[in-house]
Amino acid sequence: MKKAMGLLMAVALVSAGCAVLNKGSKEEKIVETMVVWSVDLGDGISMEFMPIEPGSFRMGSENGDDDEKPVHQVTITKPFWLAKTEVTQAQWRQVMGSNPSNFKGDTLPVERVSWDDAVEFCRKLTEIEQQAGRLPERYEYTLPTEAQWEYACRAGTTGDYATSTGSGQAGNLDAMAWYRENSGSKTHPVGTKQANAWGLYDMHGNVWEWCLDWYWNYASGNAVDPQGASSGSRRVIRGGVWNFDASYCRSAYRGSGAPSSTFNILGFRPLVLQR
Numbered sequence: 189m190k191k192a193m194g195l196l197m198a199v200a201l202v203s204a205g206c207a208v209l210n211k212g213s214k215e216e217k218i219v220e221t222m223v224v225w226s227v228d229l230g231d232g233i234s235m236e237f238m239p240i241e242p243g244s245f246r247m248g249s250e251n252g253d254d255d256e257k258p259v260h261q262v263t264i265t266k267p268f269w270l271a272k273t274e275v276t277q278a279q280w281r282q283v284m285g286s287n288p289s290n291f292k293g294d295t296l297p298v299e300r301v302s303w304d305d306a307v308e309f310c311r312k313l314t315e316i317e318q319q320a321g322r323l324p325e326r327y328e329y330t331l332p333t334e335a336q337w338e339y340a341c342r343a344g345t346t347g348d349y350a351t352s353t354g355s356g357q358a359g360n361l362d363a364m365a366w367y368r369e370n371s372g373s374k375t376h377p378v379g380t381k382q383a384n385a386w387g388l389y390d391m392h393g394n395v396w397e398w399c400l401d402w403y404w405n406y407a408s409g410n411a412v413d414p415q416g417a418s419s420g421s422r423r424v425i426r427g428g429v430w431n432f433d434a435s436y437c438r439s440a441y442r443g444s445g446a447p448s449s450t451f452n453i454l455g456f457r458p459l460v461l462q463r
């Protein structure tokens with residue numbers, strides 16, 4: 189992964205639910221070693237976000253569906269922290285006070301949440317943390333863009349599935365994901381399969397995950413921090429799922445859904461970054 193040398197970045201040191209922003213006089217540099225971002229949601233429930241440094245990768249796949257082409261170079265210019273796991277039902281309840289899920293269990297991923305619901309979770313979490321004085325200035329919780337999601341899913345790999353080490357081309361899907369062949373037709377507690385090389389769990393399975401973007405056809409050519417279409421009718425869905433086969437769990441696979449739709453196969457994982 190490329191370092192963010194030369195960029196003006198915030199120094200965000202976060203631990204034990206307390207975010208500390210050390211701002212330089214004019215220049216703010218990202219620390220060489222970003223650390224895990226932890227949020228205390230109360231009642232012993234927390235969320236952890238893994239640090240993702242800026243860098244470039246090849247987005248899409250030549251051996252997948254048409255909408256995964258053209259494979260193109262994408263550069264992510266800002267660091268972000270992506271939730272280590274899909275949002276659990278306990279985490280959802282702490283923030284939203286409800287549990288819409290079909291399969292019930294505190295450590296299971298929340299599902300039957302719409303894109304609008306997921307965005308509201310992020311807005312509310314941002315508000316809670318701002319009011320508590322725990323969120324550095326201009327930081328917010330939001331959904332990952334599709335590009336941020338695939339960049340984090342691949343974690344430096346270029347094959348169909350990520351590996352836990354980031355090397356090689358053939359990750360072991362069964363070791364990393366709950367999908368149709370091993371799920372027993374249900375969701376499973378988050379973080380119980382192998383993480384990818386950047387410490388992220390269930391990127392290839394368990395529940396689909398809402399992304400921020402309107403679904404669109406990839407433009408040709410290189411892209412910098414792509415945001416998807418400016419309008420549309422469906423939002424992007426990524427992240428594999430317990431009731432689909434392996435081809436749907438690939439790093440490059442793209443799904444989409446109406447923002448108001450809810451299914452027991454669809455949850456999300458937020459990120460936190462500086463606007």
Ligand SMILES: [Ca+2]
Pocket residue numbers: 274390391392393394395396397426427428429
């Ligand atoms: Ca997933």
